[in-house]
Amino acid sequence: MFRKAERKQSKLRLAICGPSGSGKTYSALLIAQGLTPNGRIALVDTERGSGELYSNITDYDVAQLTPPYTPQRYIDLINASIKSGYEVLIIDSISHAWTGDGGVLDMHSKASTATRNSFTAWRDVTPKHNSMVDAIIGAPLHVIVTMRTKTAYEMTDENGKKKPMKIGLAPIQRDGMEYEFTTVFDLAIEQHLATASKDRTGIFDGQHFVPSVETGFLLRNWLESGAQPAASVSEELKTALEELQTEASTINTEDQLREWWAHNSAKIRSLTTNEQVNLSAICKQRIAEMNNE
Template sequence: MKLQQAQRHQVKLRLGLSGASGFGKTYSALLLAFGITNDWSKIAIIDTENNSASLYSHLGEFNVLSLDEPYTPERYIQAIRACESASMEVIIIDSITHEWNGKGGCLQLHEQLGGRFQDWAKITPRHQAFLDAILQSNCHIITTVRRKIDYSLDMNSNGKTSVVKHGTKEVTREGFEYELTVNFELINDQHLAKASKDRTGLFMDKPEFVINASTGKKLIEWCNVGVSLDKVKEEITQCSTVDGLKHLYNMYSSLQKEIHPLILERKIELDKVNVQIVEKDEVIKLNKEQSHGTNN
């Protein structure tokens, strides 16, 4: 065992977006994801909303994994693993509501077992495995969840009951938002959002705003505060591909000014190596062709 000083850049973002249908959850999630990674090709969206993500294909070349029923926790976990295996940086789960309240989701699974309180002993571990897959992922994850109006039957002093409206409630198991870095609530069809939970301190108790790419950029910069510049330079020096350099440049957005010269220098070195490899391959190919011609 060894104690180490905590560094924020080691933490992956866990972001939530909730709102009623038509309030812009998918669109906002995509802009948020692009602000985090600055690379559409590194974004994957797990789409349970009838291919709604494809409506925004004009934004960029992001990746889509369509997830149909049954919406069991295990199928969500498989989808997350598939995105991780494809080296995605940001995974959008649109939405997690189906895992709880969809066909094959936890509520239906519980009902199929008999709907008794003791039956949750079989369902809760499956739901927790789904949450663990989100919390332990090596990717940044954005979840969307539907909201519905919450009512209750209250009795007044005269003994009469009446229906009381309590605002809106997320359609997933209660307590999920406490696992998140930031939870944004979209409050109307103009895409206005407010933070209902915020560990970063960037958005809490601030006026409503429209989520865009700059929101994601603020969050990734918050993550990168305290990153060791020497460590980043070492990563650049050891990087062996141009794509890898691009990834590092986007990952450490708060240090781009400092690392830009080193990125360019390393790119020139890699380009020279690539040219030498191509030239060597051409010489080998030419020698083989000449040898073949001589033998004939």
């Protein structure tokens, strides 16, 4: 049934987009410091060790991610950061999951070659990318991702002639990926100025600023200003979730997995929304694995 809308306390989903040299990693670390002054920060580094160049800014742990940049490897690191109790996870960058060696476009190219059908290839590959997005959205910690950008152009008609017009910087990721985030910052190389191309918080509308620790403070205050979320799951439910995740990962057919979900529906409904999203992502990944076996 319907109820009165109320903004709850939540975890940040921030995307920082910009070309090389615009300060994406540096900005992410400063913002993370403001989000959790005394908490633990984890950074997934796909940039060949460049993520460790800023260890003088704040304390953080790093995990190197090398090819293949499959969505599942990102999911594994997200889950590892959750289990390790980090408060902020920085994924630097998520563009590799799209265009990198072993990323979605590479997976699609190989599947198209094997099946001789590009449409069928997308049907097989898209669920893997969706599972990664679900893992980011459902993670019970703050998540900051960086995305490389490329210059986008649009053909315009000028005096009867077609002319390319620069319309901005497009993230190197699936179209519309930026809509998944609470806030999206676009960084410029000049002075590392940021502009919010999307901002559900309303804090940065119309501003041009250099991201800093204060940016993280402002975001944290907004996130914590909402109503208290529902009580966290009990230890009994946490145990139930672990058991469900283990069971789901061992089922061998899609029909059996659907029957298992229906059989355990009451137990699944008792979990929090984030826990249900995580479990759903595991099931989707298991289906994808079975289809490839």
